[in-house]
Amino acid sequence: MFQLKNIRLHKILHIPDLIIEGNRITCITGESGGGKTTLLKLLNRMKTPDAGTITYLGQPLESYDPVQLRRQVVMMAQDSLVFPGSIRENLLIGLRFSEKPGVSDDVLKSMMEMVKLRKTLDEDPSNLSGGEKQRLALGRVLLMYPEVLLLDEPSSSLDEETESLVISRITDYVHKRGKTLVMVTHSKALAESIGGDHITFENGSPKPMPGGA
Amino acid sequence: MSEIIELSFSQLAAAYVFVIVLIVIVKAKGIPREKDILLASVRMTLQLMLTGYVLVLVFENPHPAITLLAILLMQTFAVFNIYKRIKSPLSTAMKQIIAFAMISGTALSLFFFILVVIRLNPWYHPQYFIPLGGMIIGNSMTGIALGASNLVDGIHKQRHIIEGSLMLGATPQEAVRSLANGAFDAAILPTINSMLGMGIVFLPGMMTGQILSGVSPTTAIEYQIAIMLGIAGSVTLTVFLMVHLGAKSFFNQQKQLTL
Numbered sequence: 001m002f003q004l005k006n007i008r009l010h011k012i013l014h015i016p017d018l019i020i021e022g023n024r025i026t027c028i029t030g031e032s033g034g035g036k037t038t039l040l041k042l043l044n045r046m047k048t049p050d051a052g053t054i055t056y057l058g059q060p061l062e063s064y065d066p067v068q069l070r071r072q073v074v075m076m077a078q079d080s081l082v083f084p085g086s087i088r089e090n091l092l093i094g095l096r097f098s099e100k101p102g103v104s105d106d107v108l109k110s111m112m113e114m115v116k117l118r119k120t121l122d123e124d125p126s127n128l129s130g131g132e133k134q135r136l137a138l139g140r141v142l143l144m145y146p147e148v149l150l151l152d153e154p155s156s157s158l159d160e161e162t163e164s165l166v167i168s169r170i171t172d173y174v175h176k177r178g179k180t181l182v183m184v185t186h187s188k189a190l191a192e193s194i195g196g197d198h199i200t201f202e203n204g205s206p207k208p209m210p211g212g213a
Numbered sequence: 214m215s216e217i218i219e220l221s222f223s224q225l226a227a228a229y230v231f232v233i234v235l236i237v238i239v240k241a242k243g244i245p246r247e248k249d250i251l252l253a254s255v256r257m258t259l260q261l262m263l264t265g266y267v268l269v270l271v272f273e274n275p276h277p278a279i280t281l282l283a284i285l286l287m288q289t290f291a292v293f294n295i296y297k298r299i300k301s302p303l304s305t306a307m308k309q310i311i312a313f314a315m316i317s318g319t320a321l322s323l324f325f326f327i328l329v330v331i332r333l334n335p336w337y338h339p340q341y342f343i344p345l346g347g348m349i350i351g352n353s354m355t356g357i358a359l360g361a362s363n364l365v366d367g368i369h370k371q372r373h374i375i376e377g378s379l380m381l382g383a384t385p386q387e388a389v390r391s392l393a394n395g396a397f398d399a400a401i402l403p404t405i406n407s408m409l410g411m412g413i414v415f416l417p418g419m420m421t422g423q424i425l426s427g428v429s430p431t432t433a434i435e436y437q438i439a440i441m442l443g444i445a446g447s448v449t450l451t452v453f454l455m456v457h458l459g460a461k462s463f464f465n466q467q468k469q470l471t472l
Contacts, residue, residue, distance in 0.1 A: 046380060048467050066468040071382035081377040084391070098382030141381070150380075 001148065001180055002043055007052035013038050013204045015052070020197075022057075025174055025181045027191035030201030036184040037078060039201070040150040043182065044073045071098040075150035076141045078184075080133040080157070087112075088121040090136055094144045103143065114169050115139045116162055130157040135166065142173060148180040156186060167194065217426055229254070268343070277337040284323070284346045288316050291354040298358040301365040306462040311361055311455055318451030319346075319353045326443040348419065348440055349447045352404065356448040357455050360400030364456060367392040368463050368472070375470050385464040393460045400452040404445050411441065 001022030007015040013035040020026050020043075028036045041047040042054060045066045054061040061069070074094070083093050091108050095101070108121055115135040119128070125136055134157045141149060154170070155163040171194055174181045185191055191198050199206045232254045239246045271279055292312045296303060303311075323346050327333045333341050368375065371392060378388035411417055412434075419440060423433035465471050 044380060045467050046376065046469055048469070067379075067382060067384050070380060074382060075380035077373065077377045077380060079373055079377075081374060083374065083378075093378075094381040097378055097387060144381070 001057060003055045004042070005053050007042065007049045007054065009035075009038060009042070009047065009049045013042075013049075015039070015206055018199070018206050020180075020182060022180050023178050025171060025183065025194055025196030027194055027196060027198050028182065028184045028201065028206075029186070029188050029191050029198070032186075034201040035204045036201050037152050039206075040075055040152055040182060040184060043148070043150060044070050044075050046070075046075070071100075071144075072146055073148040073150060074098075074141050074144050074146035076137055076152060076154060078152040078156070080130070080137040082125045082128070082133055082136070086121065087117075087119055087123050087125050087136065090125050091121075091140050091143060094140045098144060100144065107143075108139075111139045111143050114142070114173075115166055131159070131162065134158065135162075138166065138170070142170070145177065146179070148182065149174070151181065151183045153184055153186060155190070163190070171196075268339075271339045271343065275335070275337065275339050277335075280337040280339050280342050283339070283343050284320075284350075287347055287350045288319065291315060291350050295354055295358045295361065299362050299365060301362070301369060303361075303365065304462065307361070307365065307459055310458045310462055311357060314451050314454035314458065315350075315353060315357055318454050319350050319447050322353075322443060322447030322450055323349050325446075326439070330439050330443065344419075345440060345443070349444055352444045353447045353451040355403065356400040356452045359403070360396045360452045360456055361459065363396035363399045364393065364459055367396060368460075368470075372470065372472060379468065379470065385461065385468050385470075388470075389460045389463070393456050397452055397456045400456075401445075401448055404448045408441055408445065411437075417441070 002018075002020040004015045004018040004020075006017075007013065012033075028039060030036055038047060042049060043056075043061075045061060045064075056064065056069070056073070083090050085093075088105070088108060091111065092102055095103065105121055112119065112121075115138045117132060117135045117139060119125075119132070125133065128136060134154065138151075138154055141151070151170075155167055158166060167190065170181070173179070181196075183191075183194075188200075201207075232250065235250055236247050239250065271283060292315050295311055295315065296308060323342075326345060326349065327336055327342060331341060331345070336342075368389065375388045375392075379385070407417075417437055420430075420433045420437040423436060424430055463470055463472070
């Protein structure tokens with residue numbers, strides 16, 4: 001789905017050759033500051049490489065309008081964003097930004113159940129805990145049903161039990177709908193438990209891990 | 214009583230009693246502001262005297278080039294004043310946008326006001342053009358400085374929200390919409406407030422000046438209403454141009470936020 005060749009960025013990132021397959025889950029692990037988040041931002045054109053080429057579905061990334069591309073390749077940032085407004089408005093804002101039709105409260109509630117966020121839709125999300133804000137941000141991107149999901153540390157603020165439940169629901173979601181997920185995670189164990197492709201970053205370069213399914 | 218009271222030197226000197234009172238009070242209270250008060254009083258006196266002589270010269274020799282030069286000088290001063298008032302670092306593009314919005318917005322409003330509202334003949338009559346231009350430029354300067362401060366600070370502070378919105382497929386305009394609207398609102402609020410309080414809370418300077426110089430209050434009020442509307446229009450136009458173009462300048466062709 002994505003092919004990166006001879007990518008260089010700010011002397012921190014060097015990717016000679018990397019393929020990210022479609023309809024699969026790819027986990028990215030590695031030391032902090034090693035270029036994991038930057039790789040995600042290259043895939044949705046939030047960053048542009050200094051050198052090299054990236055293709056998406058066989059076409060150079062530059063041939064896509066950046067906004068249209070980001071509506072297909074949706075990224076959830078590491079710091080869980082809360083927008084002004086209620087939980088309902090926060091869940092719907094991704095659909096609004098990407099000019100997709102809204103959904104009913106029932107759909108929103110089932111999404112909240114999926115990410116294990118037990119709150120009411122009218123609540124003010126600014127008082128949520130870090131973990132709850134993270135699940136709200138997850139619910140927001142999952143509602144958009146994008147072709148590709150880029151998740152940056154989506155479970156970093158969750159306790160082990162909630163993390164395992166939420167991640168398994170996300171992987172089900174991706175498999176059932178034939179979507180592509182590229183996920184940065186701090187936990188090698190989590191990456192291995194998911195069983196998709198696994199890339200680890202060392203000194204700004206990717207090393208495919210053996211044993212990827 | 215309709216004739217104007219000309220102030221003699223001794224009468225004007227008597228007004229400086231206020232400055233002396235101020236200095237005595239701050240000295241007694243131990244507030245170290247005497248030098249600033251003295252400097253401000255001297256600068257104000259010299260600047261106004263100089264302006265007075267220049268205006269006499271300009272009014273006695275009306276010429277379109279001189280009127281336009283005076284307006285251009287005011288514009289230049291206003292633009293640099295805006296740069297000075299904004300504490301956040303300004304990009305070259307943002308500086309150019311501020312100058313463009315300020316000059317084009319005020320010029321358009323001023324010419325509409327002079328040609329359509331006042332119907333000044335000849336159009337460059339400095340006695341009207343220069344003070345009206347000064348009011349329109351001065352108020353627009355305050356508006357743009359407020360709006361640009363809010364916009365630039367807001368974009369720096371809300372960088373994560375803006376980038377997060379872009380990642381969700383928002384257009385750059387949508388990603389900064391509420392911030393840009395907030396900056397616009399903050400910039401026009403003083404003008405709206407001043408319209409609300411006008412005539413009740415305070416009597417505006419131009420109207421007071423005209424009344425003092427013997428113009429009938431009804432005529433003075435007509436001018437005041439017209440200039441307030443002109444100011445409101447100019448502030449709106451200049452701030453709109455600045456916010457609209459300014460917000461765009463923070464994004465590159467790849468629709469990435471560039472800070």
